[in-house]
Amino acid sequence: MHIINFFLLFVFLVNCGICESRYALETNYIEVPVDHFSTVETTTFKLRYLISTKYHVKGGPAFVYTGNEGPIDIFVQNTGFMFDIAPRFNALVIFIEHRYYGESLPFGNKSLTSPEALRYLTTSQALADYAFVIEDLRKTYFGTMLTIDTSPFIAFGGSYGGMLAAWLRMKYPYSVLGAIASSAPIWYFPDLTPCNTFYEKVTSVFERYGKEDCTQMVKLGWDIIYKMSKTNVGLKFLSNSWRLCKNLATVRDVERLLDWLSNIYVKLALSNYHYPTDFLTPLPAYPVKVFCDKLTSSYFNDSQSLIEHFGNALEIYTNYTGTKQCNNINSTIEDPNELAWKYQSCTELVRPTCSTDKDMFVTKAWSYDDFAKCCLTRYNIKSQKRNWVVTTFGGFNIKHFSNIVFSNGLLDPLSTGGVLRNISDTIVAVNITDGPHHVELRNYDPSDNNYVINARKFHIAAIKRWLDV
Amino acid sequence: MHIINFFLLFVFLVNCGICESRYALETNYIEVPVDHFSTVETTTFKLRYLISTKYHVKGGPAFVYTGNEGPIDIFVQNTGFMFDIAPRFNALVIFIEHRYYGESLPFGNKSLTSPEALRYLTTSQALADYAFVIEDLRKTYFGTMLTIDTSPFIAFGGSYGGMLAAWLRMKYPYSVLGAIASSAPIWYFPDLTPCNTFYEKVTSVFERYGKEDCTQMVKLGWDIIYKMSKTNVGLKFLSNSWRLCKNLATVRDVERLLDWLSNIYVKLALSNYHYPTDFLTPLPAYPVKVFCDKLTSSYFNDSQSLIEHFGNALEIYTNYTGTKQCNNINSTIEDPNELAWKYQSCTELVRPTCSTDKDMFVTKAWSYDDFAKCCLTRYNIKSQKRNWVVTTFGGFNIKHFSNIVFSNGLLDPLSTGGVLRNISDTIVAVNITDGPHHVELRNYDPSDNNYVINARKFHIAAIKRWLDV
Numbered sequence: 001m002h003i004i005n006f007f008l009l010f011v012f013l014v015n016c017g018i019c020e021s022r023y024a025l026e027t028n029y030i031e032v033p034v035d036h037f038s039t040v041e042t043t044t045f046k047l048r049y050l051i052s053t054k055y056h057v058k059g060g061p062a063f064v065y066t067g068n069e070g071p072i073d074i075f076v077q078n079t080g081f082m083f084d085i086a087p088r089f090n091a092l093v094i095f096i097e098h099r100y101y102g103e104s105l106p107f108g109n110k111s112l113t114s115p116e117a118l119r120y121l122t123t124s125q126a127l128a129d130y131a132f133v134i135e136d137l138r139k140t141y142f143g144t145m146l147t148i149d150t151s152p153f154i155a156f157g158g159s160y161g162g163m164l165a166a167w168l169r170m171k172y173p174y175s176v177l178g179a180i181a182s183s184a185p186i187w188y189f190p191d192l193t194p195c196n197t198f199y200e201k202v203t204s205v206f207e208r209y210g211k212e213d214c215t216q217m218v219k220l221g222w223d224i225i226y227k228m229s230k231t232n233v234g235l236k237f238l239s240n241s242w243r244l245c246k247n248l249a250t251v252r253d254v255e256r257l258l259d260w261l262s263n264i265y266v267k268l269a270l271s272n273y274h275y276p277t278d279f280l281t282p283l284p285a286y287p288v289k290v291f292c293d294k295l296t297s298s299y300f301n302d303s304q305s306l307i308e309h310f311g312n313a314l315e316i317y318t319n320y321t322g323t324k325q326c327n328n329i330n331s332t333i334e335d336p337n338e339l340a341w342k343y344q345s346c347t348e349l350v351r352p353t354c355s356t357d358k359d360m361f362v363t364k365a366w367s368y369d370d371f372a373k374c375c376l377t378r379y380n381i382k383s384q385k386r387n388w389v390v391t392t393f394g395g396f397n398i399k400h401f402s403n404i405v406f407s408n409g410l411l412d413p414l415s416t417g418g419v420l421r422n423i424s425d426t427i428v429a430v431n432i433t434d435g436p437h438h439v440e441l442r443n444y445d446p447s448d449n450n451y452v453i454n455a456r457k458f459h460i461a462a463i464k465r466w467l468d469v
Numbered sequence: 470m471h472i473i474n475f476f477l478l479f480v481f482l483v484n485c486g487i488c489e490s491r492y493a494l495e496t497n498y499i500e501v502p503v504d505h506f507s508t509v510e511t512t513t514f515k516l517r518y519l520i521s522t523k524y525h526v527k528g529g530p531a532f533v534y535t536g537n538e539g540p541i542d543i544f545v546q547n548t549g550f551m552f553d554i555a556p557r558f559n560a561l562v563i564f565i566e567h568r569y570y571g572e573s574l575p576f577g578n579k580s581l582t583s584p585e586a587l588r589y590l591t592t593s594q595a596l597a598d599y600a601f602v603i604e605d606l607r608k609t610y611f612g613t614m615l616t617i618d619t620s621p622f623i624a625f626g627g628s629y630g631g632m633l634a635a636w637l638r639m640k641y642p643y644s645v646l647g648a649i650a651s652s653a654p655i656w657y658f659p660d661l662t663p664c665n666t667f668y669e670k671v672t673s674v675f676e677r678y679g680k681e682d683c684t685q686m687v688k689l690g691w692d693i694i695y696k697m698s699k700t701n702v703g704l705k706f707l708s709n710s711w712r713l714c715k716n717l718a719t720v721r722d723v724e725r726l727l728d729w730l731s732n733i734y735v736k737l738a739l740s741n742y743h744y745p746t747d748f749l750t751p752l753p754a755y756p757v758k759v760f761c762d763k764l765t766s767s768y769f770n771d772s773q774s775l776i777e778h779f780g781n782a783l784e785i786y787t788n789y790t791g792t793k794q795c796n797n798i799n800s801t802i803e804d805p806n807e808l809a810w811k812y813q814s815c816t817e818l819v820r821p822t823c824s825t826d827k828d829m830f831v832t833k834a835w836s837y838d839d840f841a842k843c844c845l846t847r848y849n850i851k852s853q854k855r856n857w858v859v860t861t862f863g864g865f866n867i868k869h870f871s872n873i874v875f876s877n878g879l880l881d882p883l884s885t886g887g888v889l890r891n892i893s894d895t896i897v898a899v900n901i902t903d904g905p906h907h908v909e910l911r912n913y914d915p916s917d918n919n920y921v922i923n924a925r926k927f928h929i930a931a932i933k934r935w936l937d938v
Contacts, residue, residue: 037591038591039590040585040851041588116509119510122507347508348508382509384511397643
């Protein structure tokens, strides 16, 4: 069993200097408590946030992005919508980094090295950080305090960041007037969403955009890799043919290769935007279609030719710009942000994910016990909070909260754990037909279809309601 | 500066065996996490709760009292309203004990002995306890889970327990459908309520129920005590005359005596019920009136006679049953529950309280710095979370929450920090003219006036709305 890492948005971190200058973003740091809930701990650390006053006019609101599992820069680049609408609202724009990611490390480079250091990597602490930073900004930019009035802060977030935006509104409704929670799978947790839905949705994206034999080819691929990996000659051929940075040698290496390949399929589906992007990595428009077209363009009877053909097709994801020397299938386990996310996934954010014969992935069951064992043996992380999300945020029972928009692309694999229907007058859903992962949070694009445009209108209308403008 | 302890409801703990048998209460214990917010800690401890199924009929709701700063038994005795209305609702009745009080000690008799042991004594942890216990009861008594449906739990609480009931609904609205927060001074915190209001309200109770010279006599009392305490002869006379268990000797002893006396005035005002009670201690009906009548019944020119007269009047509070051997002015600092409450008052629940020349108390300023210094020097507790309540619960900005009734007796000194006006359609206030501390949560009494009766009707109507019955 592997811990799926499809939330990971930062695997290929791009340089965001362009955004920063375009939006006049300043980098700031604020001292926040390491432990918000303790009466004993007084240690603080520097949390990073980016702020743009470029569009801010007195009387305008503040748009706050609640950072997810990566350096905050990446989310600036993929959430252009906030800047696109900032001028019409005269809004201050802020992006707050999630603790333990990017530069916001409570214990510097020791932050991820021991359970003792990692103990403050919790979603509750992250939410408290956001409320804390917002309270500070409230004083600085609005000259007011919670005791007096609620200033017009609006939370935005995509994916895990969207969950955080929604959860911030749920737990600290006086901190933000409302939350735009895009592609936020708040129900992707035990007892809420069946484990098979995620890979089935990925498969359906390949069925929708690829020719009919694309998923068949993907399935065939697993068999060939299995067979080929049984001999040293096969392993060597696979390593060379797919230009792996390090030759496959052990059973664990092969497992990693399979995880790596699964993740590529997942990420292709997540990034299946209608124009070229560099969200997770540089990709063409509709990368699933491009991949499937290439994969199904020829057929070979012998395994070696097929593997070579697969390798070529995969380069659409792994090497679209043609500049990559080799493919590092271990890159994710070497990235500190990835380690932090593994920690969160093993501890609080337990997402049951299985594959069955209804999808194109290798069949794998899921049980919490196996999952916990995997966390312990593979990452040395104790998993012991299976029900944490439900206990902390109420599972399906969110009707008691207010002012949240849940938006989901209906071809986003994560939409299966999302809120796809209105819950109340103030907790509402907007679904984007054929949409991938938080597509509407991206910058306006001339090729945006009506579904995306309407979702943005939906967001703007909600924000206006919340601001009463 | 002293840390006011007027929240303390348990100073004279009465035997509640009668209630337990009358209401068929069973004592249960449930293992709860010592640290709900940690991904590392797995230690649990036994939290006590009392449960009565006597009135429960399938389909009926559950009434949950969120225990405050004392052994849970005492709150059963003073919250008879829940049992009075349980039959008409077919309700399960539950009283959950607050961690670190009564029998619910995370580290047994070591729970209060070190900062390390005390670190889990926080309101956030207590709220998480209540949500945790409710989730467990939901499964046991309603056969359902949060993932499926919100079962009909209603929170009740008085004083700090009322704050907890309101805060539980705020932070875990899926846990309880609504909260009856009686005499819950959720705004009695820095930047929310002026520090002088509390003692002024106490004074106004004495003005309202005592003859006009009662507050003058009280003021005179301070002067005489000051003068008398300057000589050893005076100290000895005071000690004998007021039947103190231990003779006054030091300046600190005199400070304690003054605190003790202040607290008696406060508690007389808090307990100024219209019938005899044993809420904090056995008392006659309208004890403020009885005390004032006695105090102002004679006048003496010499200090000694006056002090003796004072001592006699005070016995209405200290020795109404006539069975007490002596008055222990140190009793509060010897009580472990009191120590726990001091800890909470010094850490998270910072309540600014000062007296001025507008009240009948000795003039005392209040500043957070002095307060923090007092906590450190007197109790060895670091106070460093001045703004915690506002940051955590939003200060005046509670309109974003829902389904809370705030009830306040308008002659309850704590009402000055309470919510006395409707905040929204679902956060509503009911004020009880001339009412003392959470009077309407007590059992029906033939002498209840219309204000009390109407407040109870208000509660019942709210509960019906929340339950949709």
